[in-house]
Amino acid sequence: MGMATSYWDRITKQRISRRRALQAAAVGGASAGAIALVGCSSSSDKDKTPSAGKSPSTGGEKPQPGGTLRGTVSLVLGKDPMKASTFLTHALASYSYSRLMRFKTVLGELSEDQWYTAEPEVAAKVENPDPTTYIFTLRDDVKWQNVPPVNGRQLVADDVVYSFNRYREISPNKADFDMVDSVTASSDGKQVTFKLKEPFGLFLNRVASFQDLWIMPREFIESSDTASEDRMLGSGPFIFDRYEANVVMAWKKNPDYFEKDSAGNQLPYLDGVNLAIITDQNQVLSQFAAGQLDTISVPPKLLDSVKSQSGNAVIDKAPRNILSFLYFEPGSYTANKPPFNDDRVRRAMSMALDRDSLLSLASPDGGLWPNVPINAGFGKSWWLDPQGKDIGDAGKNYEYNVSEAKSLLSAAGANNLSVPMHFSSTVYTTIVPYYDTVRQALPALLKDVGISVQEVPEEYGVYISKTFGRGDFDGFTFGLESVFSDIAAYWTNMFYPRDAGGGRNHSSVNDPDLVANIKKMLQAQDIEEIRKQNFELQKYTSSKMYYVPVVTPVEYAARSPKLKGVVNTTGPTTYAVGTEGALTNWLSA
Amino acid sequence: MRQYIIKRLGLAAVTLFGVSLIVFFMLRVLPGDLVQQVAGENTVTPEVRARIERQLGLDQPAYEQYFRWLGGVLHLDFGRSLRDQSSISARLQRTLPTTIEMALLALLVSMLIALPVGIISAIRQDSIVDYIGRSVSIGFLAIPTFWLGTMIIVFASLWFTKATPVPQDYRQIWENPVANLKFMLFPFGYFVPVGPAVVLGVSLSGTVMRLTRAQMLEVLRQDYIRTAAAKGLRESGIVVGHAVKNAMIPVITVVGLQVPILVGGSVIVESIYNVPGMGQWFYQAIGFRDYTAVQSIALLTGVAVVLSNLIVDLTYAYLDPRIRYG
Numbered sequence: 072m073g074m075a076t077s078y079w080d081r082i083t084k085q086r087i088s089r090r091r092a093l094q095a096a097a098v099g100g101a102s103a104g105a106i107a108l109v110g111c112s113s114s115s116d117k118d119k120t121p122s123a124g125k126s127p128s129t130g131g132e133k134p135q136p137g138g139t140l141r142g143t144v145s146l147v148l149g150k151d152p153m154k155a156s157t158f159l160t161h162a163l164a165s166y167s168y169s170r171l172m173r174f175k176t177v178l179g180e181l182s183e184d185q186w187y188t189a190e191p192e193v194a195a196k197v198e199n200p201d202p203t204t205y206i207f208t209l210r211d212d213v214k215w216q217n218v219p220p221v222n223g224r225q226l227v228a229d230d231v232v233y234s235f236n237r238y239r240e241i242s243p244n245k246a247d248f249d250m251v252d253s254v255t256a257s258s259d260g261k262q263v264t265f266k267l268k269e270p271f272g273l274f275l276n277r278v279a280s281f282q283d284l285w286i287m288p289r290e291f292i293e294s295s296d297t298a299s300e301d302r303m304l305g306s307g308p309f310i311f312d313r314y315e316a317n318v319v320m321a322w323k324k325n326p327d328y329f330e331k332d333s334a335g336n337q338l339p340y341l342d343g344v345n346l347a348i349i350t351d352q353n354q355v356l357s358q359f360a361a362g363q364l365d366t367i368s369v370p371p372k373l374l375d376s377v378k379s380q381s382g383n384a385v386i387d388k389a390p391r392n393i394l395s396f397l398y399f400e401p402g403s404y405t406a407n408k409p410p411f412n413d414d415r416v417r418r419a420m421s422m423a424l425d426r427d428s429l430l431s432l433a434s435p436d437g438g439l440w441p442n443v444p445i446n447a448g449f450g451k452s453w454w455l456d457p458q459g460k461d462i463g464d465a466g467k468n469y470e471y472n473v474s475e476a477k478s479l480l481s482a483a484g485a486n487n488l489s490v491p492m493h494f495s496s497t498v499y500t501t502i503v504p505y506y507d508t509v510r511q512a513l514p515a516l517l518k519d520v521g522i523s524v525q526e527v528p529e530e531y532g533v534y535i536s537k538t539f540g541r542g543d544f545d546g547f548t549f550g551l552e553s554v555f556s557d558i559a560a561y562w563t564n565m566f567y568p569r570d571a572g573g574g575r576n577h578s579s580v581n582d583p584d585l586v587a588n589i590k591k592m593l594q595a596q597d598i599e600e601i602r603k604q605n606f607e608l609q610k611y612t613s614s615k616m617y618y619v620p621v622v623t624p625v626e627y628a629a630r631s632p633k634l635k636g637v638v639n640t641t642g643p644t645t646y647a648v649g650t651e652g653a654l655t656n657w658l659s660a
Numbered sequence: 661m662r663q664y665i666i667k668r669l670g671l672a673a674v675t676l677f678g679v680s681l682i683v684f685f686m687l688r689v690l691p692g693d694l695v696q697q698v699a700g701e702n703t704v705t706p707e708v709r710a711r712i713e714r715q716l717g718l719d720q721p722a723y724e725q726y727f728r729w730l731g732g733v734l735h736l737d738f739g740r741s742l743r744d745q746s747s748i749s750a751r752l753q754r755t756l757p758t759t760i761e762m763a764l765l766a767l768l769v770s771m772l773i774a775l776p777v778g779i780i781s782a783i784r785q786d787s788i789v790d791y792i793g794r795s796v797s798i799g800f801l802a803i804p805t806f807w808l809g810t811m812i813i814v815f816a817s818l819w820f821t822k823a824t825p826v827p828q829d830y831r832q833i834w835e836n837p838v839a840n841l842k843f844m845l846f847p848f849g850y851f852v853p854v855g856p857a858v859v860l861g862v863s864l865s866g867t868v869m870r871l872t873r874a875q876m877l878e879v880l881r882q883d884y885i886r887t888a889a890a891k892g893l894r895e896s897g898i899v900v901g902h903a904v905k906n907a908m909i910p911v912i913t914v915v916g917l918q919v920p921i922l923v924g925g926s927v928i929v930e931s932i933y934n935v936p937g938m939g940q941w942f943y944q945a946i947g948f949r950d951y952t953a954v955q956s957i958a959l960l961t962g963v964a965v966v967l968s969n970l971i972v973d974l975t976y977a978y979l980d981p982r983i984r985y986g
Contacts (some may be wrong), residue, residue: 538700
């Protein structure tokens with residue numbers, strides 16, 4: 072793997088203690104590099120009128136069409152991306168559905184200045200005549216898959232409008248598009264116009280988000296009450312074939328897919344994709360070692376096992392944007408309830424975290440430190456490094472400093488604090504294998520600064536609905552934030568009021584000045600101005616520590632050397648694995 | 661006998677009704693919120709909550725939900741999963757036979773191990789064979805199923821680069837009996853019986869082995885056994901013809917009581933071996949508060965327990981002519 076010049080290796084050279092950050096397949100699906108996470112784009116926003124993305128390069132080797140890619144997924148929680156808020160469903164949907172925009176991918180490494188670049192997918196071009204108008208002209212060669220009831224008819228602007236209206240009606244993420252005033256189709260069916268209520272500088276990235284605007288055909292959705300949950304039918308590169316609970320989810324090639332590679336070959340190359348549904352990690356590793364899977368995610372602790380059992384496996388790496396963080400009982404902010412209403416206590420908790428030690432526990436290659444709420448996986452264009460000089464005084468809050476933490480607690484009158492820590496190890500252990508290792512280390516670190524922790528393990532169903540979803544808990548919680556595809560979504564979801572777009576404001580953080588500044592940033596049009604304000608906001612939230620970010624460990628994915636055409640082997644990859652990754656995958660003989 | 665069976669079936673119906681009530685209402689008082697889980701990780705607004713509750717029928721009073729579900733069950737329609745709207749009945753058609761087959765094979769394996777070892781241990785009491793047999797039974801009792809299964813999967817991979825078939829290659833017994841039985845018993849080769857049914861069976865065999873030995877020892881000390889020996893009958897004839905049959909009555913009882921253990925074991929073994937059965941589904945359904953799935957599986961488990969107990973009772977009559985039902 073040619074990773075010598077990757078961002079993560081550069082970080083390694085700059086800062087030995089943090090080493091590299093890698094990527095693991097969140098869904099062990101199509102390809103290691105095609106599965107990871109997306110974030111906000113930069114360069115697309117410099118030019119608000121991007122034209123159709125270039126045809127994917129063949130990367131020098133001549134792709135061999137055919138073959139079925141064998142991946143794995145641990146959970147299938149539904150098939151309708153509009154109804155879901157979980158990335159798992161969106162990742163699976165990306166095999167069958169398309170969006171107006173998608174995130175840029177390249178074979179191999181994606182240079183950092185290209186991270187999170189939105190480029191047209193179903194759109195041929197985008198025009199941005201004024202800050203609140205976006206006109207998407209559709210490609211004229213996009214057809215629905217040749218399956219009843221759509222039978223390969225052309226995808227037109229009305230389909231996009233229908234999908235948007237349905238999204239607005241049923242999606243749990245619909246607040247992501249609160250800025251949209253209206254969406255209309257042109258009479259010739261070739262253009263869709265989005266009118267915004269107010270400017271939104273990162274709008275194209277939002278349109279490219281894997282969590283939002285998947286285009287779905289009306290006649291399919293309306294064919295039965297459960298059609299969109301029984302199967303998938305879109306204009307994506309793979310036609311849904313079958314789903315058997317706890318067994319498999321499978322797709323076949325869409326021979327009429329609208330994209331070709333730079334040599335004019337029809338995409339996708341693969342004849343199909345089979346995702347085995349396997350919950351047990353040992354099973355996953357043994358299946359890969361036995362050559363029955365082409366790609367898997369690898370828990371850091373088992374990296375050596377994979378290397379020894381599957382010596383010829385290619386290990387991929389890229390950052391991952393799942394944010395591990397501590398969040399505090401909502402009464403801290405809504406009712407000024409001690410002790411977490413005092414920022415000195417929260418800062419002390421942050422200083423109690425020996426992040427380098429936690430990283431060494433979590434992964435053989437360590438990792439990076441996340442900021443609040445922007446994770447290291449967004450790259451230096453968006454993530455303000457807590458150990459860098461640009462963060463200023465707020466950087467002290469991230470330093471491991473037991474004596475300072477004790478002083479802060481003492482000043483806050485919170486000596487000998489005794490608090491519950493909620494967490495849920497179930498489910499996470501298969502998707503985020505480092506979670507429980509880090510969780511086990513937290514009480515001892517906090518004990519060192521005088522905070523006694525009562526561990527409150529929660530079954531996942533209780534955790535996700537009561538603690539994470541409703542914020543109904545006492546003390547604090549160690550949790551993971553699911554992934555958003557742009558920085559704006561983190562800011563709005565985690566800091567806006569819960570009833571005004573703050574769907575992930577788990578602690579009910581109530582800071583009107585912060586909200587106003589987030590709005591100001593989002594309305595900016597100049598990308599450099601957005602970046603600048605984004606960094607200022609991170610400095611501010613780092614000083615307040617409304618949430619305490621923990622660590623971003625290096626994660627791994629392994630793939631068979633036969634699997635070629637892998638995109639974004641370093642840097643950010645994508646959750647929209649079907650359209651952004653598997654599209655160019657092929658299997659060598 | 662017929663009256664007895666009818667009476668037992670009547671009692672079984674009452675028991676199952678009780679089970680259905682308990683399962684249905686206990687699920688609904690569990691902490692955790694299905695609506696929140698269906699909605700995802702975001703905050704659920706009252707509007708979204710109302711829409712999801714309406715979609716799932718959760719806006720109806722609980723007793724209405726119960727009777728609607730029970731009415732469906734009586735017509736073998738178990739409703740739809742609250743999680744993904746898939747048909748519970750259709751999924752049961754695929755998963756139930758797998759779990760039943762694995763459980764029966766596990767029972768068979770446990771009997772094949774436990775009975776010969778238990779009997780030989782008894783008739784060769786305090787011999788080296790007995791010591792080995794007793795040690796093995798203690799070992800089987802002590803080794804947790806999840807550990808044994810995990811070790812098998814891990815070391816098969818580490819040492820031999822072998823894995824069980826991926827789930828989509830699993831075949832039901834009526835589709836491909838050879839492939840199915842190979843997976844259940846010998847997934848890594850015919851000389852290595854370490855399949856899921858074997859692991860589950862081994863864990864059961866310890867109890868049965870020890871009980872068989874104890875019962876055999878007691879029976880072998882009975883007067884009629886001594887009489888048979890005094891009359892010059894061969895040892896094998898005494899053991900097979902007189903001792904085993906009488907020793908088996910308590911053993912059969914215990915075997916019948918293993919059904920709930922088998923169901924519990926199947927949850928673990930199916931997850932480790934990735935067997936697409938009911939146990940694995942049950943585990944996930946509880947986590948996701950999929951009420952209809954959990955209550956349907958729990959009710960079917962209740963049916964299995966009730967029926968297995970009935971079968972055990974009826975077997976008594978065959979094994980012991982003194983027992984007559986009427």
